[in-house]
Amino acid sequence: MNHNFYKHESFETRVCCPLCHDDLVINWQKDNIPYFGEIMYISAKCQCSFHFADTLSLSSKEPIRYEISVETQEDLDARVIRSTSGTIRIPEMGVTIEPGMASESYITNIEGVLHRVRSVLMTASRWVQEDEDKFSRSQELLCMLEEVIAGKKKITVVIEDPFGNSAIISKKAITTKLSKEEAEKLNNGMIVFDIEKSEFTHKALENVQLLEGN
């Protein structure tokens, strides 16, 4: 990749589609996010159904952790950039959303992240209907989420990104550089719901998101 490309606001590159081997056009679009800096959106969509989207930070490249205590409407409105390398955690709920094969990047706010967590939880709760304990735990978590979205309950949202491509943009967000060891511990390739270590784990959650997004 030639760095001169970055001087243009948008451009295209061509590769071979990994699924059908047809020509695939990749769109690169530069944008500026206040208090974060320049980012590049990368997206591609093939006729064969293969698609891909990511967000790259053009300014920060360090492993980083953002943490925000969500208490007010202003916190719910805080902007979130989640790249495909970003891991989202809600410690109070035992929820971790790790980067997956089919994970997509998105720019949203904290409330948008909570809505995504809710839709993932709702899907997961249907899959554990047979298991009384896991099902009631998932219902508990859904109630908790509703209270947070309604501003009645406080939780913490954490985003960690080994490549510095994700962010929570808020004066309240606590930013910490991750050590090399911490960055290496961040997973790639699956999504885990560690609900009190109950092995409530599955790998297809991001696919659910993809279906809803289209």
Ligand SMILES: [Zn+2]
């Ligand atoms: Zn294709």
